[in-house]
Amino acid sequence: xxxxxxxxxxxxxxxxxxxxxxxxxxxxxxxxxxxxxxxxxxxxxxxxxxxxxxxxxxxxxxxxxxxxxxxxxxxxxxxxxxxxxxxxxxxxxxxxxxxxxxxxxxxxxxxxxxxxxxxxxxxxxxxxxxxxxxxxxxxxxxxxxxxxxxxxxxxxxxxxxxxxxxxxxxxxxxxxxxxxxxxxxxxxxxxxxxxxxxxxxxxxxxxxxxxxxxxxxxxxxxxxxxxxxxxxxxxxxxxxxxxxxxxxxxxxxxxxxxxxxxxxxxxxxxxxxxxxxxxxxxxxxxxxxxxxxxxxxxxxxxxxxxxxxxxxxxxxxxxxxxxxxxxxxxxxxxxxxxxxxxxxxxxxxxxxxxxxxxxxxxxxxxxxxxxxxxxxxxxxxxxxxxxxxxxxxxxxxxxxxxxxxxxxxxxxxxxxxxxxxxxxxxxxxxxxxxxxxxxxxxxxxxxxxxxxxxxxxxxxxxxxxxxxxxxxxxxxxx
Amino acid sequence: xxxxxxxxxxxxxxxxxxxxxxxxxxxxxxxxxxxxxxxxxxxxxxxxxxxxxxxxxxxxxxxxxxxxxxxxxxxxxxxxxxxxxxxxxxxxxxxxxxxxxxxxxxxxxxxxxxxxxxxxxxxxxxxxxxxxxxxxxxxxxxxxxxxxxxxxxxxxxxxxxxxxxxxxxxxxxxxxxxxxxxxxxxxxxxxxxxxxxxxxxxxxxxxxxxxxxxxxxxxxxxxxxxxxxxxxxxxxxxxxxxxxxxxxxxxxxxxxxxxxxxxxxxxxxxxxxxxxxxxxxxxxxxxxxxxxxxxxxxxxxxxxxxxxxxxxxxxxxxxxxxxxxxxxxxxxxxxxxxxxxxxxxxxxxxxxxxxxxxxxxxxxxxxxxxxxxxxxxxxxxxxxxxxxxxxxxxxxxxxxxxxxxxxxxxxxxxxxxxxxxxxxxxxxxxxxxxxxxxxxxxxxxxxxxxxxxxxxxxxxxxxxxxxxxxxxxxxxxxxxxxxxxxxxxxxxxxxxxxxxxxxx
Numbered sequence: 006x007x008x009x010x011x012x013x014x015x016x017x018x019x020x021x022x023x024x025x026x027x028x029x030x031x032x033x034x035x036x037x038x039x040x041x042x043x044x045x046x047x048x049x050x051x052x053x054x055x056x057x058x059x060x061x062x063x064x065x066x067x068x069x070x071x072x073x074x075x076x077x078x079x080x081x082x083x084x085x086x087x088x089x090x091x092x093x094x095x096x097x098x099x100x101x102x103x104x105x106x107x108x109x110x111x112x113x114x115x116x117x118x119x120x121x122x123x124x125x126x127x128x129x130x131x132x133x134x135x136x137x138x139x140x141x142x143x144x145x146x147x148x149x150x151x152x153x154x155x156x157x158x159x160x161x162x163x164x165x166x167x168x169x170x171x172x173x174x175x176x177x178x179x180x181x182x183x184x185x186x187x188x189x190x191x192x193x194x195x196x197x198x199x200x201x202x203x204x205x206x207x208x209x210x211x212x213x214x215x216x217x218x219x220x221x222x223x224x225x226x227x228x229x230x231x232x233x234x235x236x237x238x239x240x241x242x243x244x245x246x247x248x249x250x251x252x253x254x255x256x257x258x259x260x261x262x263x264x265x266x267x268x269x270x271x272x273x274x275x276x277x278x279x280x281x282x283x284x285x286x287x288x289x290x291x292x293x294x295x296x297x298x299x300x301x302x303x304x305x306x307x308x309x310x311x312x313x314x315x316x317x318x319x320x321x322x323x324x325x326x327x328x329x330x331x332x333x334x335x336x337x338x339x340x341x342x343x344x345x346x347x348x349x350x351x352x353x354x355x356x357x358x359x360x361x362x363x364x365x366x367x368x369x370x371x372x373x374x375x376x377x378x379x380x381x382x383x384x385x386x387x388x389x390x391x392x393x394x395x396x397x398x399x400x401x402x403x404x405x406x407x408x409x410x411x412x413x414x415x416x417x418x419x420x421x422x423x424x425x426x427x428x429x430x431x432x433x434x435x436x437x438x439x440x441x442x443x444x445x446x447x448x449x450x451x452x453x454x455x456x457x458x459x460x461x462x463x464x465x466x467x468x469x470x471x472x473x474x475x476x477x478x479x480x481x482x483x
Numbered sequence: 484x485x486x487x488x489x490x491x492x493x494x495x496x497x498x499x500x501x502x503x504x505x506x507x508x509x510x511x512x513x514x515x516x517x518x519x520x521x522x523x524x525x526x527x528x529x530x531x532x533x534x535x536x537x538x539x540x541x542x543x544x545x546x547x548x549x550x551x552x553x554x555x556x557x558x559x560x561x562x563x564x565x566x567x568x569x570x571x572x573x574x575x576x577x578x579x580x581x582x583x584x585x586x587x588x589x590x591x592x593x594x595x596x597x598x599x600x601x602x603x604x605x606x607x608x609x610x611x612x613x614x615x616x617x618x619x620x621x622x623x624x625x626x627x628x629x630x631x632x633x634x635x636x637x638x639x640x641x642x643x644x645x646x647x648x649x650x651x652x653x654x655x656x657x658x659x660x661x662x663x664x665x666x667x668x669x670x671x672x673x674x675x676x677x678x679x680x681x682x683x684x685x686x687x688x689x690x691x692x693x694x695x696x697x698x699x700x701x702x703x704x705x706x707x708x709x710x711x712x713x714x715x716x717x718x719x720x721x722x723x724x725x726x727x728x729x730x731x732x733x734x735x736x737x738x739x740x741x742x743x744x745x746x747x748x749x750x751x752x753x754x755x756x757x758x759x760x761x762x763x764x765x766x767x768x769x770x771x772x773x774x775x776x777x778x779x780x781x782x783x784x785x786x787x788x789x790x791x792x793x794x795x796x797x798x799x800x801x802x803x804x805x806x807x808x809x810x811x812x813x814x815x816x817x818x819x820x821x822x823x824x825x826x827x828x829x830x831x832x833x834x835x836x837x838x839x840x841x842x843x844x845x846x847x848x849x850x851x852x853x854x855x856x857x858x859x860x861x862x863x864x865x866x867x868x869x870x871x872x873x874x875x876x877x878x879x880x881x882x883x884x885x886x887x888x889x890x891x892x893x894x895x896x897x898x899x900x901x902x903x904x905x906x907x908x909x910x911x912x913x914x915x916x917x918x919x920x921x922x923x924x925x926x927x928x929x930x931x932x933x934x935x936x937x938x939x940x941x942x943x944x945x946x947x948x949x950x951x952x953x954x955x956x957x958x959x960x961x962x963x964x965x966x967x968x969x970x971x972x973x974x975x976x977x978x979x980x981x982x983x984x985x986x987x
Binding site: 392 | 597630634645649653656657661668670
């Protein structure tokens with residue numbers, strides 16, 4: 006290893022987020038309840054600053070630093086942007102909710118920012134150790150956030166489940182990574198990939214290690230059969246945390262898959278392709294079928310996540326550039342849909358009342374036609390009905406699958422999305438065809454209303470003109 | 484200058500913009516919403532007229548073309564254009580929407596703005612379906628159409644509306660998702676999403692068969708063909724009058740249009756090989772569903788089943804050309820059949836729309852669709868009775884009405900394929916007359932059945948205007964169908980000469 010000094014310019018956004026998170030932690034100690042808004046302000050400044058720094062400092066091409074363990078490339082730099090946006094919007098949606106319940110503490114933002122930092126590290130990892138480091142930073146923040154409402158039995162239980170299962174998955178992943186290290190003698194992803202390319206077909210141990218790595222990745226996606234934690238954690242966590250869990254980490258999981266499966270073990274695509282196929286079909290089946298039986302919207306959306314991850318994996322397993330960009334497009338669109346869906350749940354909730362049951366959506370069209378329409382857009386987008394963004398996400402993935410001569414997979418996928426359409430329709434039915442049980446007016450801040458509306462309209466806008474985002478997703482992988 | 488105006492885009496986006504405006508005007512000012520809606524529906528109708536006036540009947544080429552890049556990553560274009568097959572259907576759409584909006588003026592009191600907006604947006608989307616020349620653009624419009632209809636049935640429908648609308652949505656979604664896979668496959672093979680490129684693409688028999696089946700599911704559900712028709716009676720019975728009219732007059736045509744635009748030209752050999760199946764299913768629809776219609780106790784259900792039977796004529800007409808060509812070695816009979824099918828589509832649009840509107844007139848007064856609740860309506864509503872009897876006659880194919888022209892052309896053509904087809908089709912004329920006229924006898928004629936019928940008021944000016952316009956249309960098309968047949972002729976001829984050449 007050479008001792009040249011690392012190029013710090015490439016990690017300025019990461020250092021900025023780290024510094025600001027620490028700063029908020031300290032500043033918040035000196036703030037009393039009324040001034041807590043300042044922490045919120047600083048957190049948003051951090052997010053916006055990181056966004057600007059990433060855009061501003063973005064180097065052309067790929068650059069390695071820290072002895073080849075950190076990479077700055079178009080993929081990483083592009084994926085960080087939605088992560089910032091999603092985190093910022095999560096902070097915005099959460100604020101009113103946490104305030105009403107006396108949960109607004111500076112730690113929420115600190116943990117959120119550390120989680121974001123973890124995701125940034127995953128996205129830019131170029132060594133097996135870096136990716137594990139990012140993963141743990143991000144997971145530890147999330148465990149704590151899930152348990153944020155420490156008086157809630159449900160939340161503590163969810164956090165415990167999440168912690169135990171996630172620790173197990175991390176252990177399995179780490180075991181796989183250590184096998185890779187043992188086989189190749191290096192932690193550098195490119196070197197592992199080189200080794201795999203040259204020892205293709207003769208080293209069963211590589212496939213053995215791959216299986217462990219894949220389990221770790223599948224767990225982070227929440228793909229069946231590693232999905233057990235998703236419904237319980239989504240349900241148990243405070244809704245803003247569910248919102249956080251449901252959006253940005255999907256992009257991080259995609260990045261993890263790209264780094265570990267494509268960058269590191271790309272030569273083994275013939276092995277991981279079929280494995281992902283099993284995961285994808287199982288996820289589509291489990292997610293879509295079980296979601297029908299749910300009466301709690303958070304649980305329903307949790308199962309819907311599983312099915313969406315199945316779709317995303319379909320894009321990945323194609324193993325083509327078009328497939329990766331389709332999966333990336335899917336991840337971004339899914340994060341936006343999930344953000345809007347949980348945003349509406351938060352919008353309908355108020356102090357002492359969680360709008361978690363499907364029945365709480367009854368007659369929303371009478372109470373608020375506008376937000377009912379937003380939810381309608383989200384639901385049809387999740388079901389993949391044009392002219393919403395969800396359709397193009399599915400179209401891109403299906404096209405990628407058909408391109409590798411696996412038309413049957415596309416048929417299976419559309420059949421399961423047909424089943425999925427039923428429970429999305431049910432939400433629309435409750436909102437539009439039933440009369441409201443709860444007639445409380447919706448109390449939410451103007452900022453939340455505006456951002457939520459923008460979020461919903463974005464799904465329609467991307468449905469009418471998806472080519473810009475699609476073009477970015479393709480460019481990021483070039 | 485005239486041809487540089489994007490007429491098709493105007494026809495698509497004017498009603499959609501109008502719908503959004505109506506939606507924004509809100510439910511608090513229903514009269515405003517109604518006025519804006521009628522205005523936009525009328526303007527859209529006027530905007531579709533240039534398509535007819537400027538139409539060149541001497542060519543089978545797509546006309547009024549618009550071609551802009553939309554999603555370059557997948558070679559998807561915002562590509563529009565019409566030929567003689569789609570243009571009449573666009574006019575039908577914009578005409579029927581005007582009527583539907585006028586009809587909804589009084590009968591809808593709940594959430595008026597949303598109702599009007601749904602119809603306007605749906606109008607734009609349906610015009611989009613008929614004019615899209617890019618498969619994905621077509622699919623986007625095709626699926627988007629479901630959302631307003633889903634809401635229309637679900638919000639303003641009858642007591643079992645939720646069941647009916649979810650059944651409607653899932654049924655049609657089932658058919659269309661497989662079509663999506665077929666379209667993606669065709670893109671994979673041809674590298675483009677242009678429907679015209681698909682039509683010239685060489686495909687093996689196996690590919691053709693699978694693609695044909697995928698298309699068949701999508702279009703058969705929409706038409707609907709027996710045995711995937713069961714959503715239709717439910718949807719019709721529960722839908723509000725306007726919804727039923729659009730469903731019967733236009734949505735069903737989209738399935739039939741799909742056969743002409745996709746199934747036949749893209750997979751001609753599979754169509755040829757499976758023509759027997761299509762003809763068999765159509766004949767079942769014509770013969771069996773007519774009998775089913777006979778025993779209905781609900782007027783809307785009866786008309787719904789009658790629609791399925793009449794659409795059976797259309798699907799038969801589209802798949803019989805292979806047999807006609809085989810036996811006569813000439814395209815003339817085949818052209819006659821397909822043109823008959825198109826005339827039947829337009830005519831059925833007018834007649835079924837008129838019949839549903841007539842039922843709507845009665846339903847608004849009595850809040851019942853059961854035939855048994857009526858009797859002797861003619862004594863209290865003579866003007867209505869005259870019009871209703873006229874539409875009933877048209878429905879059973881009386882010469883001089885549009886119902887006769889299409890059915891006659893189809894039967895005439897089918898004789899050239901096989902006399903038995905003609906015989907079976909002709910039974911529908913008998914049963915059609917039987918169920919329609921029997922309903923008319925029980926509802927309209929006879930002595931006044933009860934005091935509620937006794938209290939009926941005759942048509943008001945608005946209702947008379949709507950039914951009168953339809954009566955004129957039915958009569959005009961029945962007496963002089965040439966303007967319609969002329970515009971379709973070149974396109975049909977071109978289509979048939981294309982499909983008679985094997986792609987293998």
